[in-house]
Amino acid sequence: MSEAGDLPEGAGHRLEELEHGLFTSDLSVNEFLLIKEVGFHPLGFVMGSSIYHIGIQTRRWGQSQELTKLTEAMYNARELAMSRMEEEAQELGADGVVGVRLDVNYYEWGKDAAEFIALGTAVKAEDGRSYRNQLGKPFTSDLSGQDFWTLMQTGYVPQGLVMGTCVYHIAHRGLGQTMASAGRNVELPNFTQALYEARELAMTRMQDEANQLAAAGIVGVRLEEKSHQWGSHTIEFLSLGTAVTRGEGEVTLPTPTTIISLDN
């Protein structure tokens, strides 16, 4: 399974069953109803996985810098998992995938290796129109059924789950630096600059992906920061969101109704 295009045999059998009408999904009942309400039908639960060996990269003890090899590894591994999930969706003839979750798991048996998994529910429009994205692939999004319904009401349609990542090494402070500001609470401009740079790089890369999809914007941007297994001085900044474009036709947004819940 060296390329994104080669799905395992097990996946083939499962997808064949799905093509014969049985659908699986991890949607809640409410999500299922809302997706049906906006004219989509769930086709099946799709997933992609990649076990990736994350190498090591030397870093300078006292210098803040991006660790480009680790950035590439974290990006490529997720991209592979996403591509395989998209391929499963494509096999099903889906227009898109909703509720995508991207997870990273570490196992005891694989030192320096991690499993990147992408999971979601493939959906297809019931009116026969294609909702595939600019690249002709099924759209992906981490939107829940409720969010998908709401987004469609605004006249925007999802194009793809876009992401950008940056693995950054934050410098250690030398004794001289520590002593120079001992006893004072002051800003450390180099550290501020390093964190700023890392987050901005992750977000710029995410926006680049959105531009490739000719998106009008990205909604639900999340900035996640994790040290994984690298220690506290090396941090991955991951930026994720759903790229959207304006659909056809004018949309009049409904005025929300004030309600009072009698449930409790």
Next chain:
Amino acid sequence: MPDPAGDPSPVPGERGTEEAGKADTGLPEAAVRRMTEHAFTSGLSVPDFAACLQMGLRPAGFVQGSSVMQWQWYGYSGAGSPFSPVGQWTAATPRSGGYQRQYPCPHGFVSAEHRLWGQNLEQTWIEDAWRSGYLAAFGRMVDETMDLGADGIVGVVDSWHPLTDMGVLEFHVFGTAVRRGEPDGPDGPGAGRGHRDRGPWSTYLAGQRLAKLLEAGYAPVSVVADVSDVRVWASCVTQYLAAGSVGAWGVRTTSDEITQVSEAQTAVRQLAREHVRAQLGPDSLNGASMQTTVREVGEGDADLQCVLRGNRVRRFRDFEPLPRPRPTVRLR
């Protein structure tokens, strides 16, 4: 906290005075690159995004600011020792007007284990440092917003957390910059359009919560956050009560109020309220949240910190009754 609606300089001394490595606009190069991209970014959830469109506000971009501070809890030198028979606070004088209160020992006995006095002291230097870090991060977010030509910032999220293991604290503030996209959008002092020379308005609210605020006749002016910090050096009485003992010094062993700690808790909250009130001017605070943390630093000794946050809002039209809500029952 700056007042974008009323102050010509959102964060005094911030804009264009960043340290080395920043571009001419005062922001890091990477931020400037990102701002010039085509697509908008928004940290809003889909329901909040939809509500903003409904109000005539269009997302312009995800904006953020960060400031990394060296952080130490002990910066005062020259403080008198509570074990000193002199019992006077010699050098650790709080800023003029800062809160302090002494609790003398009633026993007239001093030893290595018995303090002559205790003290509650407002640590103004920690408050100043916190404010400096928060305002630096906030000011950078405002700079990004102004570079986008946006009118306001919705859904502001702020945090401060220790970074790595180096005794440093990062302040991080982010939100979604919005422009007034429709001519029939909300209006009022700062509701739809921030003034370019006054800076954008900002609020922790987004989506329907912001819509309800506007519906009630209030417009957001600015997020407000401030801190108070009181250090408790426990007196002998406080130490014994905190330890749940001992009758030997004439202290009752039944349940009793620990006056020094109670007063410190009251003072730290009162100070936070006063700090925030000083920033409000004629406006009101909406959706306030108060968070008090206690860091124990020894037997009975503690550092109390209180952060009070909320939305500074201004009435822009008279109150009109809200529509009568429709009772609903969810089918579960």
